[in-house]
């Protein structure tokens with residue numbers, strides 16, 4: 657109703673028809689109204705309250721399955737084209753876990769076609785999130801290994817729960833696998849070359865206080881305050897004119913993004929040939945068994 661009221665408004669004709677910009681403004685408010693409804697897929701919830709919040713919800717640990725990655729990319733794309741949405745907070749619906757990273761079961765015992773589709777979805781998530789025009793803030797309310805850390809690093813600002821039991825990092829080598837060049841480049845762009853080199857080789861997970869020290873996260877707050885701190889940070893980021901912030905972000909990130917776009921198919925082929933090796937399949941299986949036995 658409100659949108660119709662805007663369109664049918666009795667505003668002077670010159671306001672509605674005389675200026676492209678005014679018309680664009682009316683259209684934008686209509687589009688804004690139309691799209692300002694929360695939407696929810698099965699595993700990625702999008703809430704539109706004080707701020708736009710995307711919550712991963714794939715129990716028990718928000719592992720990034722093909723379904724989750726696909727839902728995530730579609731949801732983000734929807735927000736990206738919503739002119740009323742200028743920023744998004746990324747978090748988890750579960751306390752203590754932000755995301756366990758890529759779903760290891762998607763990388764075990766499947767066909768080459770499946771691995772290729774899965775890897776394309778991982779790339780798509782990264783391209784959309786790292787390349788987003790919106791302000792993106794990670795509200796890291798729990799542990800965040802590997803792919804979870806990658807998602808957090810894609811954001812413009814990271815707030816983490818101040819609990820040394822929660823750890824974040826790219827731990828791929830601990831699984832006997834190798835983080836690809838664009839994971840590495842995302843980390844270099846976040847914490848610098850030396851820290852990345854050491855972290856990646858050791859597959860190091862950083863407890864929250866250490867993550868703050870190396871600049872992997874920007875701020876620690878108590879678990880209860882993660883969300884409200886993210887909302888406050890969002891206001892600060894949104895106070896900067898969009899065009900200036902977006903162009904600056906693009907200057908910073910475009911070379912890294914272009915690098916994957918250029919080598920995307922080769923990267924998929926590399927992943928498939930690596931992950932289908934017997935030795936790698938065995939390593940992943942051993943890691944999964946260990947995870948299950950730790951209980």
Ligand SMILES: CCCCC/C=C/C(=O)SCCNC(=O)CCNC(=O)[C@H](O)C(C)(C)COP(=O)(O)OP(=O)(O)OC[C@H]1O[C@@H](n2cnc3c(N)ncnc32)[C@H](O)[C@@H]1OP(=O)(O)O
Pocket residue numbers: 716717719753755756757758759760761799801802803804827828831833834835836927930931944947948951
């Ligand atoms: C080759 C090219 C490079 C590919 C790049 C890869 C990137 C990645 O992201 S690889 C994934 C790396 N992730 C991890 O190493 C995380 C492993 N998980 C954990 O460390 C912990 O589960 C935890 C800290 C995230 C949570 O601990 P906790 O709350 O104690 O929960 P559980 O360990 O008991 O796990 C519950 C349940 O979930 C299963 N699970 C955990 N992580 C994954 C995962 N990444 N993929 C699939 N499944 C996972 C775990 O096995 C348990 O299953 P059940 O025993 O059946 O309940």
